[in-house]
Amino acid sequence: MSPRLKGILFRMAQAIPVVIGVVIIGFVLTRALPGDPAVYFAGAAADAASIAEIRKTLGLDLPLPQQFLIYVGDLLSGDFGESISTGQPVIADLASRLPASLELTLVALLLSCAIAIPLGVMAATRPGSLIDHACRVLVTAGVSLPTFFTGVVLIYLFYYLLGIAPSPLGRLDFIYIEPDRITGFYLIDSALAGDGETFLAALRQLVLPAITLALFTLAPIARMTRAAMLGALSADFVRTARAAGLTGRTVRYTYAFRNALLPVVTTLGMVFSFTLGANVLVEKVFAWPGIGTYAVEALVVSDYAAVQGFVLAMAFLFVALNLVIDVTYTLIDPRIGFEAS
């Protein structure tokens, strides 16, 4: 077994206590939510008897430890329970909504990186120049405009006034049928099916929400790139490389940029995880059936199974994300060890 694989397995083993902790905390916290789901879901005109009946159907009449044991038993058999607010098994909800959120967030981040990283590098190589100021203005504007505002403005401009954007009706206009499900990512699925029409339609729907999110995530990435690049450019090894007569290009990209990437990747990981949970407002404005809206709606009505499922799914995602970032570190900088020791 190669040391890297061993390291990865060790890191995955480390995730087990985290997940156990999340299961317990998730359970306790949802129970600590204000509100009584039985009363809420009994409906407008329910009487005490029907509320009690519903409490029993939901298993909420049992003592907490017993509820917990049942919950863990269900989890082990792969059953995340059923969400009462959507009426679907939580696992099905997550399977349909998580890809929607991931697709949007990933496209937005790709877009954001494609703009922010070159911008940061250029700003760092010419500090105080016009491009540096332009970069500052753009990131300040991006971060200070709330996403729902940017979203509504974009809809107003490109859909309402100009009519070039498609109706902001979620992932696909209703005249298209969603591609056969393979990954749950419409772009990938339609590409795999060789269906260019649906691919373009899904892409068109993605553009505005992705720009909205990208504007918001531009700032941390651009700022971090600029700072890390400035640091790297003033480091000893860059001076040495310059003194050795290497071209400016080689110095900038092979030596400085590669070293500056580490903090950028770290920031990227953080931005990704927080965007995934925090794009509720973008999802609402664009009717995007994502995970953020789902979690918030579930919280508001004390839908225990859905909230727990969301927390658990996010925990798994974060564990995986951290692993990916750590592996990326070793690829960028071979000096960083990844051994089990």
Next chain:
Amino acid sequence: MTLTRRELLKIGGGGVLGAGILPFLKVLPAAAATDDVIVGVHGQTINSLDIHRTGTNRPSYQVAVNCYDRLVSFGTKTTPDGGLSYDYSKIEPELAESWTISDDGLTMTFKLNPKAVFQDGSRVTAEDVKWSFDRAVSAGGFPTVQMKAGGLVRPDQFTAVDDETFVITLDRSSKLTLPDLAVPVPYILNSRIAKANATADDPWAMEYVHKNTIGSGAYKVVRWDPGQQLVYERNDAWTGGPLPGIKRLVLREVPSQATRRALITRGDAQLSFNIPNKDAKELSGDVKVFSTPIENSIYVVGVNHKFEPFQDPDVRKALAYAIPYEEIFQAAAYGRGNPMWGGSADIDSIDWPRKSPYSTDMDKAREHLEKSAFAKGFEVPFSISLGQTDWMEPTALLIQESLAKLGIKSEIDKIPGANWRTASLVEKRLPLHLEGFGGWLNYPCYYFFWAYKDGHLFNSSNYRNEEIETLVDETLHLPVDDPDYAPKVKRMFEIAFEDLPRIPLWQPALNVATNGATGYEYWFHRQLDARKLAKG
């Protein structure tokens, strides 16, 4: 319910769906494809196709209306603004062709329409009706409570005499029974399909009906993506009324109000259901807006009799005179709905909701407060629900400001949606709060039954008055044309306005915008009834 693209194309190729397949062809632009399709948008989620299921939310009730039939239905009338409304005064046939009620009012015999068929082509029989009614009274929760309102409690009250004859035996004669058969709950399911999908744990096929529509109604649900959309398709074999003018209704969930507004104004959606009052005011002119006052519904200030100062009738009257009604009506309701203040003190009719005899008069308010034991004022928390801030917040702020002038200090206490019901209706522990009950069955006595009787759910003010208790019990089942009915109801109004456990503010409206769709009809259940919709 899942329908893959392959299956859909297959059905289309077989010509079963005919023209209906067009909207789903991938290459057609939306505008060209929608000759017989309406796109509707709304802000809520449909969480079940079965109204009998535990946890089915209000927006889902529309599926019961659009995809199923009941024995009877209500008539249709035209509203003053040119729209359509259901007509509570007329009961019309739906599945039942005719019915008779015995002289003592205890036996109701329904003759089913022999031509009525379910969507799988099988005939609707009295056995199906019996099974569906048994299900409604046995399911527990909301459907059972709603059945009980009409005196329908136990399966042994329902008998299928032969294929076409269905008999209901009542314990007491009540005017509520027949209208209660026309609400969405007692819908008729295809019992043969349901039984085939029932299990020992699930004798009523709750899991199957949750995801499949097995009725005889005007539409069937061909696609349901929870949290995204619901697609209705017309049932061409429907016998319950004239066929809908469209082949399909695509109902998309769009949580953001701003986006819904953009969609309806641009005409990419032809119908936007339940739009905010503000949009209703601003959009009228650009698109067609229907604002129908919701029958038997009033937004009120709840004055809890458990809270000491409110036990003093003068304090309650001071409150009623201190409320800035007109400002609230403009700020919170944008003038949509009907004012419920400044009426005559003389109670001349049994129309309900009716205007209270109070209006804004700070001098009278001070006068009453000075007569009370709390002349110097007091402190009271003013509770509102976070789930209904659209009207509750401006209302509460304006009342707070006005009460401050009397020396009554109130702090706005916002309660999360999941807690609100428990706090306000179940525990009834909020001293001063806002409430908005509306009764499905349109009788004043029915409103009083829920909102003024001690211990009843919507009596969030812990109000108890012996005379009201007796009057409600006496009038609830009494026919409206009974000579005793009107005087008793008028007496109830009098007491309610004198004791003021609920201070009426205004009668809210249900706002719907259309742009390229006709035939929208208002119903008491406040959900979209798509059975008369057409393009145009």
